[in-house]
Amino acid sequence: MLKENVNVLVSSNEGVEGMSEAIISNVAIYLRVASAREGKKGLFKQQNILLEVCKKNGWKSTIYKEIASGATIQKRPEIKKLLNDVTQNLYDAVLVVDVSILSRQITELAIIKHTLVSSNTDLYILNKVMDFTNDNDEGILDYTQSLYTRMMHMVHIQLSDRISKGKKSGAKAGYWTNGIPPYPYEYQKWGNVCNPRSLVVNSDKLKVYKKIVNGIIINKKTLTEIAIELNKIGVPSPRGVNWGVTTLRRLLVDETHLGKIVINKTRGDGHKSTSVNTIKFETIPQQGHIFYEGRHEAVKTVDEHERILMFLKCAANTSNSKVVVKR
Template sequence: MSQSIYDVHNVAIYLRKSRGDEDVDLDKHRDELVSMCEKNGWSYVEYAEIGTGDSIEARPKMQELLQDVELEMYDAVLVVHYDRLGRGDKVDQATIEKTFAISDTLIITPQKVYNLNDESDMMLADFQGMIARQEYKSIARRLRQGKARATKMGNWCNGKPPFPYIYDRESKKAVPDPKKLEIYRMMVDWALSGWSSTDIAWELNKLTIPSPRGGLWSPQVVRRLLLDEVHLGHIVVGKKKKIVTTGAIITKPKTEWVVYKNCHQPVKTEIEHNKLQFLFQREKVTPHASRAGKHAFSGIIKCGKCGHTLQIQKRSDRPYDNLKSCTYRDHFGTRCTNVGGNMSQIESAVRAAIEQKKEELEEAIRKGIDLEDRRVLYDLLEKKLAEIKKIENRLSNLTDMRADGEISKEEYVLKKAEYESKLRQCEEDYRVIEKQIDHTEQARNEDMLATVKDVIHVLDHEKDAKALNRAYKSIIHNIIWERDQIDEKPKVTINFL
């Protein structure tokens, strides 16, 4: 059908650079469509997308264009090919067709004019949309296959590499940038020395070191970088998948990820990575007020009866601060009976335990034996296993309740998703503790002794509460305090990492 029979004056030019297109392709498309406008005397407004996805949701310029078309701002929209408007799912295609049909706006290509209120044009548009979607799926599949082959060869194909890596075009690999690597290693050393992710972020901002995106550092960015397996020399793919029916992107369980090892230069060791996972897991369950390290023992003193973190009361009128009695109440409102005490009792017990640890390590080195107390880690492992079994029982009971008609399908689906999410997290925590046990088995007594000596040096020369708190956290998992009566001697147990 000739475009001359239509009354066209004001048009929109829509340009989209698809995956794999060159910038020059976009310029050619622009020149061709602008030439059409000039030839026909049409005034035009340009809408251009660069590097966008196939769905309308991922294309802001397309969303803007559809809003303007709905307002009947144009007589027609010019595109090089019909599929430039979209290769999305049927819902996207229906949205485009409905918007153009209701507003009575034409779609003009160099080959044809589409009037979506004309039945034959509508059928042709549907057919071309179907072909475009199939073509897009084929291209996407070939790209995924090519990316998988390149990744197996150790090439970096996941966009911009994470800090401190940069992409080397010659080798097609991720390589560490020397200046950024120095900063990253400083972050690792701080974390292994007991610094929290918040402390690290604050210090980097004070040093005016920009974040990977050129702004300020946040604790979340610090944790994500320090826990990223890419820094072990790995490339991880298959973290997410797209649900075809809804278009939703979901994160797959870690057990389903594909990891290619030894692809590029690592910037941390497996032992460092395992300890970082363990330290940040501990930080995750530490109360926010305790993470600030306002006291030398903030966040590491636990109740020996209920396991909750105990609070420290600063006393300016006395030589020592007070450890407050446990305030936790159970589901029946019954308060924990653990009584607090004088912080000097904890300070002396911890110092004695660290000195004893130093002597034990020195003796073990002299005798050539391995020394490592992993009891606390095995206790944690047992508790986590019990938690996993508890969630599995809840899932089983939930299934029975659904089978008996005690809960609706909607409630079952929501609860099931909640329990499965908790189960995946517990299983991941379990693997982290297992790795930390492996780490302690691999750790050399000489390395452990050096760390203990560093802590003793800090205790002898440092007065700042935050610095002392970091030192304690670098070697101590927790301190267990238990006391029944105020006139009784407390039981203090120090559990080392």
Template sequence: MSLQAVSGSRRVARLRERNKVQAEAKATAATRAVVYVRVSTDEQVASGNGLADQERAVRAFAESQSYALVDVIADPGVSGAVRPADRPGFSRILAMAEARAFDILLVAKIDRLSRDLRHALTTVSDLAELHDVAFRSVTEAVIDTSNPMGRMFFTFFAGMAEQERYVIRDRTAGGRTTKARKGGFAGGQAPYGYERDLEGGLRIVPAQARVVRRIFEARKRKTTLKAIAETLNADGIPAPKGGRWSISTVAYVTDNMKYRGAIEYLFRWNGQETHVLADGDHEAIVK
């Protein structure tokens, strides 16, 4: 019997009929959309929340397209460099996609999804291939991954978003270096004995400062780091992170130039190191 002479088995016929019914049902049903909005902490500080503006724009777009809006999911204070799957809000979107709860993901701008090209491409590809979910950007209207041309533009704009992220990181790194060279506290956790003030500098925490001075005075007497740690633990004094003092935590104090009124950083960026050591504009705890 020639295989070309038959149209296929009954099983294939049933599958074709089922696919036809599903396609007709999908064509007559309204496209179900989920809106995703995100702002980083820096964006919140610079321009307010921003989430409401994004939501308004995307809601208006969804209405113009007659989409059935399923949900609006937000990730406030989350960097665009964080992998979407690692964000609280977007992880809900992935669960909904797996449950086939919506058909299209809408964002105000592609960088709301991710500023990392790899993350953006992988996320959109997984949504399409694993869950049959399309992706559209309201601002970049040509980005619509339900068609080949839209997928091409998506790749282009994702690359632009990634480049913008590198520009922001370069600018931030340069700003921190400049601030440190002028004696300012250039970020990171405030060292034990200090806390951040309202201007982003350092101010002394008196109770902790007394412990710092005690450690430096003990070292002047040639007391070992181990002996200092044991004495602090015996006196019930919590270590910087709340646990017990150890040789390394005592060494952290004695080796930190900030306690002497100096600022020291070793910045690493783009394969280069920049060492900054300058007089700080904060008050020294020890002389």
């Protein structure tokens, strides 16, 4: 039967406070390091910390220790033995220095929690005693948050992996999977034209696009001159603001306009809040891009594309500053 009305226990230098009776007397200490490099030194450090806790509180202890990865319980004989002993109601509590010592896997942390709850065994995590029969125990809330955080992290990784594979599969089939389409395309539908999961040409924007391309190839205008001209006649840029040199350059070199689907153009994460282990965002050089034949209409030829690239390479004006001209 599960204990009822168990007080939350707080470890201190004087022992355990807030305890009306000796709830904990016999405990199991679990020690683990992940690699031989940490070895006996790491185990010894954990052991000293937890034995000191037992000494201050007058607890009898049995030690379980091993050098093993936290990936799976099945490859850790000592924790398997510990959990089996716990089910035999041999201990009042299990002591560890940190929850990650038990496991780093959400599913296995849940198994450990179930085993402790079923045997009415508390979990002591360095200065926290968690009574699993008390849902309002702060230690339980922390442990639950740890489980939830690890679960969300795993779900995020799995979902990101699924999305990445789905995008690659769609791109290989010629579908558009890269977010907002480049000017002058629209996604799936424009007017009476429909192209499911792919791109359609916005005929109004196409006129502007052709004006830009011809301005380079035929009229030999600089990007600055083209930007000024478009802004003067009130043509909005892809973002709905004034045209600039950078916007024009990106538009002109985009190979989507050749009827291609291009992926693997960037890698990493550009968000500021990502962890230190996250790959830093960077642009992949053109030779690293992956090309597939798209299911959308091309709006420029290979010859036009090469002539544009040659013009931009030789252009005297390579300024990236944005040109702003009031309409």
